[in-house]
Amino acid sequence: VIFVNSFFGIDKPKTLPPNVHLVGPLLSPEYPSLTPDLENFLNTHQRVVYIAFGTHMQLQQATITKILTGVVHLLHDNVIDGVIWPVASSDTEEFPSEIIVNNVTIATESILKNQHEDFRILGFAPQFSILSHPHTMLFVSHAGLDSSNEALLTGKRILNIPSFGDHFYNAANLQSSGVSIPMEITTFTITEMVEKVKLLLEDKDGQFASNVRRMQILAQINSKRIQYAADVAEQMLYAGKTEDPMKSIYQSPESRWPFWKRYDCDIYLIITSFCASLFYALFKSVQWLANTINLSAQSTKVKIL
Secondary structure, rough: OEEEEEEEEEEEEOOOOOEEEEEOOOOOOOOOOOHHHHHHHHHHHOEEEEEEOOOOOOHHHHHHHHHHHHHHHHHHHHOOOOEEEEOOHHHOOOOOOEEEOOOOEEEEEEOOOOOOOOEEOOOOOHHHHHHHHEEEEEEEEEOOOHHHHHHHHHEEEEOOOOOOOHHHHHHHHHOOOOOOEEOOOOOHHHHHHHHHHHHHHHHOOOOOHHHHHHHHHHHHHOOHHHHHHHHHHHHHHHOOOOOOHHHHOOOOOHHOOHHHOOOHHHHHHHHHHHHHHHHHHHHHHHHHHHEEEHHHHHHHHHOOO
């Protein structure tokens, strides 16, 4: 039996064997709550962007500089009014000492020390609680599976910057679901980031809001399957230790077929026979044509002599 942490809606519909069960999105039974400072920050800011790239992704200074410059541009344009960014201690060393916004040089020391009223730079952030807050408007993410599921469950629009592994697959699924716009981590520009955030948040035709709501409903409905997964696992553990015929209910039909049928040997034999017959007929036709031309040429030579 195979359990997959996904659901139809984010994954494209497809035919699956009976031993494969979609049981996602899987959730933790509990999540850390907001600290008093974070709760106050979110309550006093109406349009907050949450930036997080997981525990394994290391951002280069050039990437951090572009993201930081982009969100400061968005703050100046009044598109957003707050930024929460959990950053590992090793990553703070990659922060630039200053950035340039609208030809003005801005020192980043006050941002890193949380002395800027519109920034919160954290060593750890209760991600699910932040995303659940109604004032969190956008999630800038790496498109990790857990982060993507949490964004869907809380109904957030996503600006994805995938970097490796399943990030690209997740980002493509989120984009096709209409809740996300991706950027290429090595080539995106500050202007591109600003324009895409505005596109997501302004949402002039209401499509992003509609898609986010649709995906949130699907994610919430499917998030209740963890008990189903536990029941199936317990059922198969019990059946595997006995002669109970229950253990065969998830076997695919092919497992009960003979070898030749399971691997479509009859079909391959028919195709091979057809191709061989066609090749033989073509070969004989060419041979006949060559003989005819040769006899005609010999006949012409005899007449000339």
